[in-house]
Amino acid sequence: MKPWPFAGREKELETLIRFARDRAARGVVIVGAAGVGKSRLAAEVLRGFADDRHAVLRIRATKATSDIPNGALADLLPARAPEGNTLRWAAEEIVARAAGRLPVLGVDDAHLLDGHSAGVIHSLVATGRARVVATLRSGEPAPDTVTALWRDHLARRADIGPLGDGDIRRLLTAALGGPPDEATVVHLCRVTEGNALFLHEIVDSALAAGTLQRLRGMWHLAHGPLADAAPGDAPLAPRLVELIRDRIGTLSGPLAAVLEFTAFAEPIGARTLSTLVSEEAVLLAEERGLIRVAVEDRREVARLGHPLYGEVARERCPGLRRRRRYAELVRVVAATGMRRREDVLRGTVWRLESGLGADPEPLVAACRLAWAAHDYPLAVRLAEAALPAGGGVEAAILLANLLDHAQLPDRARAVLDATPEPADESTRVELALARASNLAWGTDRLPEAMALLARTEGTVTDPARRDAITVRRIGLAASAADPRSALAWSAPLLDRPLGAALRAQALSSRALALCYAGRTTEALAAVSKALSGMAGWRDTIPALVSPLHSTWALCGLFSGDLAVVGEATASMTAAVSGQRGWSRGEGSLALSRGHAAILRGDLDSALAVLHAPAHHETAVTVGGCLGAYALAQALCGDGRAAQETLDAALARNRTTWTAFGRWVALTRVWIAAALGETSRAIDLALSVAASSRAAGLPGFEHIALHDAVRLGRAAPVRARLAELAAVHDGERVRLAARHAAALADGDGGELLATATGFERLGLMLHAAEAAAQATGALRRAGDERGARRAAAEAWSLAASCPRAATPALRCLAAPDLTVRELEVAQLGAAGRSHREVAERLHISLRTAQNHRNQAYQKLGVNSAAELAGIFARFDGGTPTGLKRAEAAAPGLGERRPRRHLADRASDGP
Ligand SMILES: Nc1ncnc2c1ncn2[C@@H]1O[C@H](COP(=O)(O)OP(=O)(O)OP(=O)(O)O)[C@@H](O)[C@H]1O
Ligand SMILES: [Mg+2]
Missing domain, CATH: 3.40.50.300 (P-loop containing nucleotide triphosphate hydrolases)
Structure with a gap:
């Protein structure tokens, strides 16, 4: 080692x-x-x-x-x-x-x-x-x-004590020479329980096995769920097994039985364990640290002494004994009455493992529970077992829906194609709904999906079933970012009495549509109404939990209320916590958290959070996470890497009819900016704004318009932003409008006030950019002293977003340049020739040369290399500019503690 x-x-x-x-x-x-x-x-x-x-x-x-x-x-x-x-x-x-x-x-x-x-x-x-x-x-x-x-x-x-997750993150960063993503840190924390020796062993063997890899600048450990012996999971390295065996020591038969039962059925009641083995063995196992017993919900529950003991115990247990153990578990737990809700799931899985086989009803029920727990692999396995067990069309529809959600649409389609047309109307409608979802989500054919729904509706007489079709149609319209249709269809429907599941679905879609329409306050009310009735629908439509939370978070993002995003992600974390496996839930959670981190200007966290879900194989949110990862990379100034990531995102996400396309378009703005093509970036932002306006999407529109402002173009967008500020909920759009007006007027004081407003919302990157623009405005107005103060303020704010390298911030390094000169200078610093610069910016060679000469003169440099040095702070270099600004206005930077800076200081090295 x-x-x-x-x-x-x-x-x-x-x-x-x-x-x-x-x-x-x-x-x-x-x-x-x-x-x-x-x-x-x-x-x-x-x-x-x-x-x-x-x-x-x-x-x-x-x-x-x-x-x-x-x-x-x-x-x-x-x-x-x-x-x-x-x-x-x-x-x-x-x-x-x-x-x-x-x-x-x-x-x-x-x-x-x-x-x-x-x-x-x-x-x-x-x-x-x-x-x-x-x-x-x-x-x-x-x-x-x-x-x-x-x-x-x-x-x-x-x-x-054990290593904390911060220790593990720093240790891995130092040992691997680059940062690990968040999921890797969380997983290693969980399996090692902060044990440095286990950590070192696991990392070494994962490196050797190629399961720990650097992807897009971050380290990611491919791993399956810990609690299941997931197929495809790398077995533990022999040396690690030896280490753990050493710790476990030699075990008598009864002790080995306690360890194995706990490994297979954790958490397991201490009383159940005593019945299965003996009271004496359970006490001894606890004394030896093989298991830990704690009181939960007024009953004694046993868990493994260490998560890694389970792996070794499973490995030590040959097939026949393993099946016998599961059969014993079925016998004893079934005898004690399967009282808890999750017992159905556990009991059914044990039956499968024991080879006893199970009836279709419990298999279907267990599948729904596994799905509710976001455990897609297990849910699929249960639904697949229900089909040959006689589950019929119901099981087939369940399996197809599941496979669609696990982003395995081809398999879903095969299941649907093999399903015979049912005679009764109810099942026929269910099958049509599944087919429509598969067409839209799986194969990107929204119009066909809508047509199928319309055809089916024409043949249905029962009003409740017609409602079910309408609800699905509303859902598709909302997902397609077509709030007008979704709102028009959902209003009359929600006035009628509906079953719990249908009402929740309709509310969820309406909430999303309201959010897209800029009515985030009403959207939040709809989300909360749907969630308050969760007990009535969760088992039937578990897949609704995560979209409801995503909409909740999205409201916070569009309105600029990060506390709302925080509440949404906390509630979502609680909903998926303790659940095994990777899930759609985790993916959309990462997406919300990642976008919030981007807004905070905390790009390192954004990258770490978005990274693992972006590399997962089977999730609907992969494309979204990759797209947001690309955005974070672009804001870090790495245009080329961001472009590659975005290409990968587009290759992974097949559903171009959703709002995903708009996020992609917004990401392209910042990729162009990172590549130094500010003018093109502005044009892209303006075109996203125009198309969003046409589609009735004020949220995307205000973000796009504000992007143009952040990139230096305020005059043509200020009027529209002012209009949007009157129709879209939240502080964010109002500050954007104020920002546009201040920049258009060249009002440095007002730009600084806008910066303070953004800072109050926690939107630190926006705040830093507005302060940076204030510096330029004040300087142009001849207020040198004010400009220096503004620069110090901007640097201090920029220190809260250490990796950010957007054009406005780059201006801080070269405050005297015009937008065009800055553009030419950045391309020059990146090593582009005059000709390349001229071609990229669609200007003549002569103009390009003139701009560059101007830039050289203003900055007092003579070469591209020196130019690159000036921008080094934004290319992972040392923040020389910061030091310069602090020297100019000593102490100014510390005047007010920055919240995020303080957070980081307590956490970072
Ligand atoms: N802070 C650290 N930085 C880098 N490596 C570390 C750190 N802490 C532990 N390690 C590595 O983790 C492994 C286990 O650590 P170490 O041998 O110090 O544990 P220990 O508590 O002394 O174990 P034991 O109880 O077996 O003596 C070693 O490979 C060590 O180099
Ligand atoms: Mg030691």
Whole structure:
């Protein structure tokens, strides 16, 4: 195992170093569980003693030396011990070895010290002739003279807990040479429980196996759900299995049974376990740390002692015994009455695993539960089992709907094609609905889907079934970002009495349409109405939970209310938490969180959040996540990478009839800007605005128009933004309108006020850009002092969005340039020739040369390389401009704490 550079654990290390050097004590004993990273921390602490006043002497206690007197000190002592008092002799030898310096004893695994060595160390420390930095495994018996080190206040004791997710993120970033995505950090946190040794092993073997890969600038670990032995999941590396086996130790039959039952059925009632094995075995298993028992909902529930024990237990359990174990679980749990809701799901899965087979009804019921839990692979498996078990058309429709949601439309279509036309009207309508969804979502054929619905409606007499068709039509219109139709159709429908599921679906679609129509307050009311009746529909249409939350979040994004987005994502997290597998739920959650992070200007977080869902194989939201990832990359100034990502997004998302297309168009604006083609970016923004206006989508329209303002073009859009501010809910559009007016008027003071408004909303990138534009406006107005203050403000705001490199921010590095000169200068800095610049910007060669000469002159540079240096702050370089601005206006940057800056400071290295 190659050692990693030391990373994470900043606070712990600081405390340990303080303790180790504490004048009132003589060192520190680092205590913690096996593998948490004690030795590594001790090594870092000892590095601080590498000077000419101290002599670091390393003492490594092992099992092999623990029975030999002075065994641990063997390396430090002469081969032959004298007769008599060896303790004094050994202590003197060690002092002599330090040759006049103070010995610092680095004792690793002090619990394994033999009594003699421990006595020598204790005596040296007690008499002040040495300092000690020792590690000790918690829960292991240690010699008295070791525990006496802190009991007698000779040394300080420091307890080290598991690595936190921040530690894991920083460790991985340092070890891999680049950041991991959020899902990878969350997964590794969960499976290792903060154990550094397990982390190191898993990462090394995943690298070797190619399951840990760098994609689009971030590291991603491909993994399946932990709780299931997911097909295709890489098995644990042999060395890791050995490590865990070592920990588990040899198990008697009953203990192995407790571990296996818990691995297969976690969380499992302690009483059930006792019935399955024996009370005695359960107590012993808990004592040995194989399982943990806690009281949940007034009953004792057992879970594995460590998540990785399950993997090993499953691996150790051969096929026949495994099937028997599942059969036992079915027998015992079925006998106790399957009281809880999830027992249907668990019981049915156990039946399948045991080979007993199951009836179609529980399979269908279990499938719905698995779907509600966003566990698509399991849900598909259950629905597939229900078909041959005699589930009929109902099972086929369920399976097809599921496959569509798991973005496996071809398989869904095959199931639908193989389904015979049902005789009864109810099933016929259900089948038509499934076919319509498959046509629209799976094969991008919205008009055909709508036509099919119309044809079916013509043959249906039952009013409730006609309503079901209308609801589906409203859903498709809303998803197609056609709020006019969706609103017109949904209003009369919702006035009539409807079943819980149909009403929830209609409300959900209406909410989305309202949101697209700019009526976010009404949209939120509709979302909340639908969610308040969730108990009545969740089992029938579980797939509605995530779109409702997405709409909730979208309202916050369009209206600029990040608190609303936060509430939506918190509620969504609660709805999908504890659920296995990757899900559509997680994808849309990532999408909402990612977009919010982009608005906050926290592009690192946006990239980390969006990354894993963007690489998942089977989710509806993959295209959306990739598109948003591309937007974040573009805002970081990496136009080429963003373009590649966007191409991938388009290749993955087949449904071009949805709002996805508009997000893509907005992303193209910022890709053009990142490529240095500001004028083209503005044209793109204006065309998105025009088409959104035509479609009656004020939300997309105001974003596009404001994009043009952010890119420096305000005059032609200010009037329309003012109109939109009157019809679209929320602060965001009002500030955008104010921003446009201020920029068009060249009013620096008003631009700064707009920046403050954006900052108040938490839209830090917009705030920084407005302040940057204020700098230019004030300078052009001859107010040099005001311009300097504005620049300091802009830099301070820009520090809240460290990776952002939009044209307005780039202007900060070159404040005297005109928009055109900046454009030419950026292309020049990127290494483009005069001819290329002229071609790209559709200007003559001569004009291009003139602009560049002007830029060189204003900036006082002579080459493209120097030009590149000026923009370095925005290309991952050092923020030289920031330092310059701070020097110009010392202290200004710290005048007001920036919320996000403060957040980051408490979290980051
Ligand atoms: N902060 C860190 N930075 C880099 N690598 C670390 C860090 N902490 C632990 N590691 C690595 O994780 C692995 C386990 O850490 P370490 O050996 O220090 O654990 P330990 O608590 O001493 O374990 P044991 O109980 O087995 O002695 C090692 O490979 C170590 O290099
Ligand atoms: Mg160690």
